[in-house]
Amino acid sequence: MYTVFSSDYKNKSEGDSPWELSWLDYEELHKLSTGHSQTIAIIDTGINSIYSGNLKFEKSLVDKTIEDTDGHGTMMYSIIKGINANIEGISPNVQIMVIKVMNDDNSVAPTTIKNAIELAIQKDASIINLSIASHFEDTDITEKIKSAVNKGITVVASSGDYSNTELIYPAILDEVVSVGAIDASVNVLDLTSGSKATTINAPGHEISTINLNETLIKTSGTSQATALISGYIALLKDYAFLKNKKLSNDIIISLLESINSQELTYLQALEKIDSLYLIKST
Template sequence: MNSKKGAAIAVTLGTIAATLYPVTPANADPARDAQWQVSFLKLTQAHQITKGGGVTIAVVDTGVSPHRDLTKNLKEGADTIRGGDGIGQKDENGHGTQMAGLIAGHGHNSDDGILGIAPNASLFPIKAANAEGGGSGLEPGIKRAAEVGADVINVSAGRANSRAMNDAIAATVLADSVVVAAAGNKSDTLRLGYPAAMPEVLAVGAIDEKGNLADFSVTDPKVGICAPGVNVATTTLNNGYGKGSGTSEATAIVSGAAALVRAKFPDLSAAEVIHRLTATADDNGPPGRDDQCGFGVLNVVKALTAEVPPLEGGTAATASAQPSVAAPSVGGSAVPADPENKADPENKAEESNLPVIAGVAGGIAVLGVLLAFLVRRRRKPTA
């Protein structure tokens, strides 16, 4: 690739083969039953406190398809791809639709379909990339989310830093938007990407159903919190359902939790919302704050009910020292937010009749799509 013309910062996004493990009729709803995160996070208890009404969450991704479990709270949105039609309710890839279900799915027929973390919150879809990976809409998408006044901005993607990224995050600070971003998944050359590495952003890692750090989740001093991100059921294209694994999924869940906190405590600043989420997290891994899950694993109920001392200084998203948004650092490594990975063989898709969205499960290879956010480099990449 010619670095003078730009480099493709690849974000691996999960998709499904429609013929794999289709949902079949059953007495119980297979999609809702497959959502282990619902019981793990005690959502029934949390939803007795708030369901996120009055809060708007921007999903900066591949667009969001009007799935039947999303239509009640899905806004028209926006399109920040050059040459796009300006509408966010179009998703040829599927990744954005998957994230939206985890964030704010409201299900259907009372107890069927996907139940998101904040089912009464509004979704503002921002189409920042197309199915082929073309376009350079990530930073404009984040900035657009700030301009429309999104209370929470979900960025289940990452890339190298740039002046445009710094400008976009600066806009979210002025708008007092909570930005939640994927820490990324491990590869041979991976390090934490942007915007997750920025001090104003909450970087999210992933855990499995047993509460263990997912083997693909990036470890870094800037990771702030972990959430379920292995074999989590969600919405897919064509009113379908599937399971996904990645820090993208975990990020969407934390974004939903941030929306609940904003609904319950509307006077809190964005930094205080992040502080409440991290201060009430359950310690996980090495005692105290660590590079695996930061302050711990998301505890939604505690985030809505605990007495939390005010944030000292009122501005830090994490406790580690990080570069300022005013000092951009262009360059860095590619950041796959959802690379191909092997799901836990004990969590096979056949058990819930749901397709696996990303990775390899039960020996069945499932399709993956690379979403490339094209980034103009100001210097050649380092070796």
């Protein structure tokens, strides 16, 4: 079975400035891109129905409603898209599709994950966010992920919240952007699995999110970092689109690895697209 990563809830004052905004430099990033041309599929626990009117597509594969009873999927949405004036999203103009795959016990059968990825492909997602994982690999899911990547879709997955030395599946796949979590002092969170093997370790400590009660809270985990990177990749792909260029997954991974090694900032990586020789989009 696959499980959604639980988050470390830590309530903070709404007046606290979100550190991830300054760390990534949202203000400067958004001068270049807000993700308008891209679509992120959030495969998770659903979403608070209050925000469902803003979705490009919605579907539950486990019941008759996409209503989020856990809160995890809603938090991922708030990090990526933002919530009105409460939270500034990393990719505020990106299109979002929500595919609900989680049972009430936060577990999901591999077949459901496979079907969700297939649905995201069919509905033209450009990025798939997977803040879910398992200790066991599944051949059918792997094939669907490879199919998605072959179609130009970027698959982003949490490294795992199990505090061990190995990446969790499907983050362990070479085709997947694997994401661990750091704090504001650039320390890798102790809960991060396989931090030395990730594509990137991104802000994942006390990240501003919205819960099911529409309350602003700070939560921590590799799920939060994964949502942040999915949104950032939307900026990269949208900026390349605006420049009439096609950004391959290999180049995206290379740019993220350069950020992770501190060779580039998030802004510099986005700006570097201008100087890359890329095949024009058709």
